[in-house]
Structure formats: C-alpha cells, structure tokens
Amino acid sequence: MDVTCLTPQELTALIQLRHQLHANPELSGHEAATAACVRDFLRHTAPAQVVEGLGGSGLALVYDSGQPGPRVMFRAELDALPITEETGVPHASRCPGKAHLCGHDGHMAILAGLGLWLARNPPQAGQVVLLFQPAEETGAGARAVLADPRFAALQPDWAFALHNMPGMDFETLAIAPGVASCASVGLRVTLRGREAHAAQPETGQSPALALGAMIAALAPYSTPGPMGADFRLATLCHLNMGTPAFGIAPAQAEVWITLRAYDDAGLDTFEAAVVALVENIARGLSVQISRHDHFHATVNSPLAVDHVLGAQGAVGVAPGNFSIPMRPSEDFGAFSRKTRTALFFLGAGQDQPALHDPAYDFPDALIRPAVALFAQIQRQVQAG
Ligand SMILES: [Zn+2]
Numbered sequence: 001m002d003v004t005c006l007t008p009q010e011l012t013a014l015i016q017l018r019h020q021l022h023a024n025p026e027l028s029g030h031e032a033a034t035a036a037c038v039r040d041f042l043r044h045t046a047p048a049q050v051v052e053g054l055g056g057s058g059l060a061l062v063y064d065s066g067q068p069g070p071r072v073m074f075r076a077e078l079d080a081l082p083i084t085e086e087t088g089v090p091h092a093s094r095c096p097g098k099a100h101l102c103g104h105d106g107h108m109a110i111l112a113g114l115g116l117w118l119a120r121n122p123p124q125a126g127q128v129v130l131l132f133q134p135a136e137e138t139g140a141g142a143r144a145v146l147a148d149p150r151f152a153a154l155q156p157d158w159a160f161a162l163h164n165m166p167g168m169d170f171e172t173l174a175i176a177p178g179v180a181s182c183a184s185v186g187l188r189v190t191l192r193g194r195e196a197h198a199a200q201p202e203t204g205q206s207p208a209l210a211l212g213a214m215i216a217a218l219a220p221y222s223t224p225g226p227m228g229a230d231f232r233l234a235t236l237c238h239l240n241m242g243t244p245a246f247g248i249a250p251a252q253a254e255v256w257i258t259l260r261a262y263d264d265a266g267l268d269t270f271e272a273a274v275v276a277l278v279e280n281i282a283r284g285l286s287v288q289i290s291r292h293d294h295f296h297a298t299v300n301s302p303l304a305v306d307h308v309l310g311a312q313g314a315v316g317v318a319p320g321n322f323s324i325p326m327r328p329s330e331d332f333g334a335f336s337r338k339t340r341t342a343l344f345f346l347g348a349g350q351d352q353p354a355l356h357d358p359a360y361d362f363p364d365a366l367i368r369p370a371v372a373l374f375a376q377i378q379r380q381v382q383a384g
Pocket residue numbers: 102137355356
C-alpha cells in the first residue's frame with residue numbers, strides 16, 4: 001500500500017486542523033467546540049450518518065457501503081489536559097491552564113484523514129464508524145459513549161485505536177495480543193475525628209497518625225516492580241489535613257491514591273486489600289472511601305492484532321521497541337470488553353518530551369503513516 005494515500009492538499013489541511021485543535025484545547029467532558037470543528041472539517045465527506053453529543057460531547061460519523069459486512073470503528077479522543085503548555089510553538093494553546101499534551105489533537109487529525117480517504121475510497125462492505133470520543137483522560141468518556149442509547153445502533157464488530165508514544169523510535173509500531181494498558185482506579189479517602197485546641201490535642205481526635213501510618217503502609221507499593229500479572233502500584237497523588245491555623249489540632253484529612261494493576265482482576269484484588277488496610281489503620285476515626293477515574297485494562301483481541309500487524313507489513317512501518325502493557329491506563333479498555341479491539345502504539349521519536357509533559361507537541365509527520373495504517377486495516381477487515 002502507498003503511504004501517500006492523502007494528497008498534499010489534504011495533508012496540509014490536516015496539519016492546519018491539528019494546529020487549530022491544539023491552539024483551542026478543551027478539557028474532559030467540555031469538548032463541544034472541538035467536536036464541532038471536526039464535524040465541520042469532515043462535512044464535505046458526506047458520511048451517511050452523523051451522531052452528535054454522543055456520551056456528552058462525542059461525535060460519530062458513519063460511512064456506509066449499503067452492503068452487508070463488518071462494522072469497523074476507529075477511535076480518537078477529543079480532550080486536552082489541565083496543564084499549562086510550555087512548547088513555545090506558534091500554534092500553542094490560547095487557553096491558559098489547558099493544553100493538548102497527550103497528542104489527542106494528532107489522533108483527531110489522523111481520524112479526520114481517514115475520513116478524507118473514505119470519501120474517495122468508500123467501504124465496499126459493511127460500515128466504518130469514526131468515533132471522536134470525549135473525556136478519555138478521566139476514564140469517563142468511553143463508558144459514557146457505551147451507555148448512550150444511540151450507541152447500540154453503532155455497536156462495532158471491530159474497534160481500533162492508536163496512541164502516539166514519545167520515547168519510541170519515530171514511526172515505529174508496537175502491539176501485542178492481550179493486555180495493552182493497565183487497569184487503574186483513584187481512591188479518595190476521607191478521615192474524620194474531632195477538632196481540639198492545639199494546646200490540648202488529647203481532648204480531640206486527630207487523623208495525623210493514621211495518615212502517617214497509611215503512607216508508610218503503602219510505601220511497598222509506591223515503587224513499581226516488573227510488569228507482569230502481579231504488577232501493583234499505589235501512587236499518592238494528593239494530601240490534605242486540618243486547616244492552616246497553629247491553634248487547632250485537626251479533625252479531618254484527605255488522601256487521594258491511584259491504584260494500578262496489570263488487569264481488571266488484579267485491580268479488584270489490590271483495591272480490596274488497600275481498602276482493608278486503610279480501614280484497619282484508621283479504626284476509631286470515621287472513614288469514607290470513594291472511587292474515581294476508573295479505567296478497565298485494555299485487552300487486545302489476537303484477531304484484531306493480526307489485522308494491525310498485516311497493515312504494518314503492507315504500509316512498511318518498522319516494529320517499535322516499547323514495553324507492553326503500558327502502565328498508564330486507556331479508557332479504550334471499555335470497548336475491549338464489548339468487541340474485538342486492538343490498541344497499538346506509534347513512535348513519536350526518542351527525543352520527544354513524555355506524554356503530559358508541558359513541552360510535548362504531537363509530531364505532524366506521524367499523520368500520514370497513521371492514516372495509511374488505519375486505511376489498510378479497514379481494507380483488510382472489510383475483505384474478511
Ligand atoms: Zn493522556
């Protein structure tokens with residue numbers, strides 16, 4: 001397959017789209033203008049169906065052969081991060097405190113490129129769904145899309161997504177069957193005792209010692225061990241105790257902990273153990289624990305992986321050196337519980353800042369090979 005499946009004019013338009021999206025980032029769950037921008041860009045490609053407001057701000061475009069055949073979904077993410085950008089590029093974020101530092105702007109441009117290609121190469125069997133999904137960074141978006149009643153009519157037989165990966169050689173591809181990204185969950189632990197005068201702390205009930213004991217008890221999980229079925233990681237993300245006043249012994253403390261494990265079963269076990277540990281340490285205090293930002297592990301289907309590997313060979317993309325599964329979570333895992341999915345990683349270059357680094361900017365040169373890979377996957381799945 002020819003990696004120049006886009007015309008020079010199309011490529012220029014996609015880079016302009018990427019820069020426009022990059023300059024105007026929107027946070028998880030608030031991506032209405034981003035979705036509208038993508039919808040307008042692809043309007044002339046005449047999809048058979050446009051579904052807006054899917055799972056919040058989501059957008060789905062359906063390209064239909066009118067013939068029986070597989071329904072293939074390709075997914076990109078709409079959301080940016082609550083971080084101030086430090087790239088200094090001309091298309092840098094115009095919104096202080098918000099920036100596209102995970103490359104989702106690039107993923108959207110790639111999917112838009114697939115839309116341009118589909119306008120010239122419509123599917124010969126089945127349907128292609130381009131899903132621009134909201135709120136990936138919080139883990140809420142894929143679940144919200146799946147819960148939207150209109151998604152039932154879009155339920156795919158296959159679903160594919162990619163994530164750009166700094167630190168991997170440029171334009172190389174890494175994929176493996178099985179777990180592609182870890183499961184994770186955020187625990188918000190609130191401890192409550194009773195305030196007292198700082199001169200008479202024994203008359204109150206302070207959460208300070210329990211807080212210290214909890215941090216010490218989690219220490220063995222705070223350094224990541226080797227990746228594998230037993231992988232466990234607990235990261236303390238936020239602490240808060242009392243009020244900033246020297247006269248008051250505190251009553252309340254709050255701890256935010258992110259738990260990670262190899263897969264969903266491992267996370268369930270780990271979470272139960274940490275909850276038991278916290279409740280045991282905080283005995284005598286009132287304890288409340290709430291769950292947030294839950295991500296299922298993303299699990300690649302071997303058949304879907306075969307299609308990606310086939311496309312990799314056809315397009316001529318070299319294998320990349322990347323440790324799979326990756327520790328960060330991906331809410332694409334919500335789809336992998338429902339259909340045959342494959343998530344693959346595309347190298348953004350060794351010398352790039354990491355994802356979520358204030359200096360990260362998606363490399364435009366990845367758009368063309370990524371569109372070629374998705375286009376080739378579509379051809380293969382459609383051909384059966
Ligand atoms: Zn991210």
